[in-house]
Amino acid sequence: MRSSSRTSPAGDAIVRGLIVAALLVIAALCIYPVLYTFSVSISASVAVASNEVVLWPIGFSTTGYKLALEHPNFLQSYANSIFYTFVGTLYSLILTIFAAYVLARKGLIGRNFFMFMIAFTMLFHGGLIPYVLVVKDLGLLDTRAALIIPGAVAVYLLIIMRTVFQSMPESMEEAAKIDGAGDLRILFQIVIPLNRPVIATVALFYAVSRWNDFFSGLIFLTEKDLFPLQLIVRDLVVSMSDNFVKDAMQTREYGGMTPMGLRCAVIFLSMLPLLVTYPFLQKYFVKGVMIGAIKG
């Protein structure tokens, strides 16, 4: 129990109250933009147009969402992102598990060399242009593979997984070996089942980064059909280079719609999977960060 011995109990209560207030303000600041976006997206167009919406929705309207779903590329890019996330995470996960398992094996010859080779890439890299040229020379530009294969392994996640694998008791592996199990069987029947939490955490980190990835699509793709969600969102919301909204506003059906209303609907739709799964998965993320922090 840490009670202060200098300040009076009343003084201490005030300080604690201030700290709580500060934390509440910080939390509110974190949530407000999300809440605001949601409110605008479902408010009546009239209210949005006259800037009445501040925190809570005013009126009700799903025009923004209807419009978003009618956009030629929006749904397609949503499906694309789901594909990239799912396949990409699977690919990254498999590679990372294999590498972590191998690099955790103490007696392996060349282990330190390989570890150094991989870790070095965190310090120095060839730059953007050579990276793109390599992908280009492999014929991967404007392909789905370009969003899955390059950059599949995150070194820090590999290190985290390796650390956890290393902390498994050696006796288990030895017992399995005595029973005649080969390296592969040990991996699939012992290591993976026993380390489900860290594997889940790493998988989640990969999934989130794939879903949010805008960079890969930006530099590798020009075909709109292949665009991940973030790229379409960017055209609609950030660079505003998409004429869809302007054209739609000309029609009678969507005449009252504001660009803002549409933008907020688009933003919210793209955040939706994340917002929905976040409360349940959050503890995995926190644990993952903590493992990474403590190791290193």
Add this chain to the structure above:
Amino acid sequence: MPKTIRKIIVDRYMYVLLLPVLLNFIIFHYIPMWGLQIAFKDLDIIKGIAASPWVGFKHFNEFFHSYYFWQLIRNTLLINVYLLVFGFPAPIILALLLNEIKNKLFTKTIQTVVFLPYFISIVVVVGMIKNMLSPESGIVNVLITSFGGEPIAFLTEPKWFRAIYTMMDIWQSTGFTAIIYIAAIMGIDSDIYEAAEIDGAGRFGQMWHVTLPGIKQTIILLLILKLGNILNVGWQEIILLSNSLTAEVADVIQTYVYFKGLLNADYSFATAVGAFQSAIGFIVIVIANRLAKKYSDTYLW
């Protein structure tokens, strides 16, 4: 020798498992490093790398003497200074504040909320910023005008850019980094707190004399990493957030590489610029690590 070879043969399946990852790193990280030589050549796409002529430091010279050079460096460094001064202490303060509250439910809830922005994609964050700061309909300007002020064109006036960028970065990353510090604080021996209390230290005294020194190692480590990135700035965010009007303050080395190299296909030149940045970044992080080794007992390697 035979013993080593025997071990390799016994372990052969391990190397097979490792192969895909190694290939990934060789192809996408090390081959581009070999491709850095483009910086010293005049790359002709048709002829290929090998047949393109060597030009030595021509591109580097062009870059260093160009009007842009100092502007880019200034922008990069200034943004990083802002981030260091405001962004670096923020998660530490947050972790310290959270540490003061006993109620687990409260702290867990705050932590959950504050961690959320990290997972929102950068496109969405910039989108929300553009929405909220827009001159006609942005909520910030609505509030300003309702108090009788004039709307401010936040996104097109250069003088606001750094502040907005810094705040955006803080909003997104503070919750995440705070967790690292919280983990570090948990590792502090509670005996030290008791000793401090016996010595008469109050809440803030304990914070200053126990908690902060206790996480000193983590702070130094994160500071080294941040300094190592001194020439890197979130260029994707900048591309999204800036426009031609704010370009003079917003353009950093990497956005320049992107625009000149990828969009203008000025491959050799852009590679030279990128190589410059990689080299400096590498040197800086080596120096920072050496300094950390010398003056504290925390270091990266």
